[in-house]
Amino acid sequence: MKNYLTYSKIDTYVQCPFKYKWIYIDRNDYKRNIASERGIFARAVLERYVTKLMELKKKKNLKVFDKIFNTLWSDTYGIILSDYDKHKIKDYLLVYIQKSIEIKHVLAVECQFSFYLAELKLQVSGRFNRVESLPVNRLKLIDYKIGQSQFFFSDSLQSWIYGYALLDRFPEYGGHQISYRFLEKNEFMGFKPQDKSKLKSKIIGVASSVLSDCQMLPTKNKWCDFCDICEQGKCSEWN
Ligand code: SF4
Numbered sequence: 722m723k724n725y726l727t728y729s730k731i732d733t734y735v736q737c738p739f740k741y742k743w744i745y746i747d748r749n750d751y752k753r754n755i756a757s758e759r760g761i762f763a764r765a766v767l768e769r770y771v772t773k774l775m776e777l778k779k780k781k782n783l784k785v786f787d788k789i790f791n792t793l794w795s796d797t798y799g800i801i802l803s804d805y806d807k808h809k810i811k812d813y814l815l816v817y818i819q820k821s822i823e824i825k826h827v828l829a830v831e832c833q834f835s836f837y838l839a840e841l842k843l844q845v846s847g848r849f850n851r852v853e854s855l856p857v858n859r860l861k862l863i864d865y866k867i868g869q870s871q872f873f874f875s876d877s878l879q880s881w882i883y884g885y886a887l888l889d890r891f892p893e894y895g896g897h898q899i900s901y902r903f904l905e906k907n908e909f910m911g912f913k914p915q916d917k918s919k920l921k922s923k924i925i926g927v928a929s930s931v932l933s934d935c936q937m938l939p940t941k942n943k944w945c946d947f948c949d950i951c952e953q954g955k956c957s958e959w960n
Contacts (some may be wrong), residue, residue: 724932728847728882734931735878739939739958741931743950754947755802760867762798763810763904764850766790767818767865768831771851774824781818790814813905821902826853828860834886840925841932847882852891859896862887870903872943875912881923884914 734741744751753761769789774782790811799807835846851863862883866873880899887897899912914920939958945951951959 722842724841724843726843726845726928726931728845728879731845731882731927731931732878734934735927736942736944737940737948738934738937739956740948740950742937743955746937752949752952754949755806756867756947758798758801759806759810760865762793762802762806763814763867764865765793766810766814767850769793770818771822771824771827771830774822775827775830778824780824781822783815786815786818809905813907816907817902817904823853826855826861828852828854834890836886836889838921838925838928841928843928843932845882845886845924845928847886849883849886852887854894855896857896858894859898860887860891860894862897862899864899864901866901866903867905868903869906870901870908870910873901873903873910875899875901875910878924878927880912880914881920881927884912885917885920885924888914888917888920 730741730745733744743749766786766789770786773785773789774780777785779785794807802810829849829852832849832852833846834849835844837844849862850865853861853863855861864879864883883899884897887899891897897914899914901910901912903909939956941958945956945959948956948959950956
């Protein structure tokens, strides 16, 4: 029998096995925290904006940006987020789009990836925010981040999975890189995936724990303060 995991499921397990079980095995309700909602809104604006620029073959267009931002806000996010969030997100997105998007290089926006690990009979899938081709046969994955770069380690599960998926899906390119863009502070951090077999064994190490863990115990971590399970009083580790 084939197993299926997404990057975000594996990442949730790494944060806390009990949280993974609560959401994905027991299928309990789980309310996303405000920081996640802010990130989802900002990514949705960028996805639609870059897709539209590709259609229009334009470098940038602030009217298009405003229209997309305001439509998404009034249709969905205005009832979840505050006006303070709205202005803050708009400000940093405007800084980002003025300088950091080269439409002529964009190959794909919000594209699905998937690879198979025969050792675990496991299909792993996920989504790239944006992929660009660069001069001299290089390829860059851009991943949007909302948090702060000082709390982020680029040599971690996300880079292993994204890196392996990049090398697997685009083998014809001579160089691959991942650029994490921290939108709020306009910072970035890079990772160069090179050795596919090393990345694969790291992913297998983590994924096999997800597939074989029978206990799924709660594990305190830096996201506990924002966890809906403790809000509901259902976590034994949180008091
Ligand atoms: S509050 Fe509990 S369930 Fe939530 S992440 Fe922390 S340890 Fe896991």
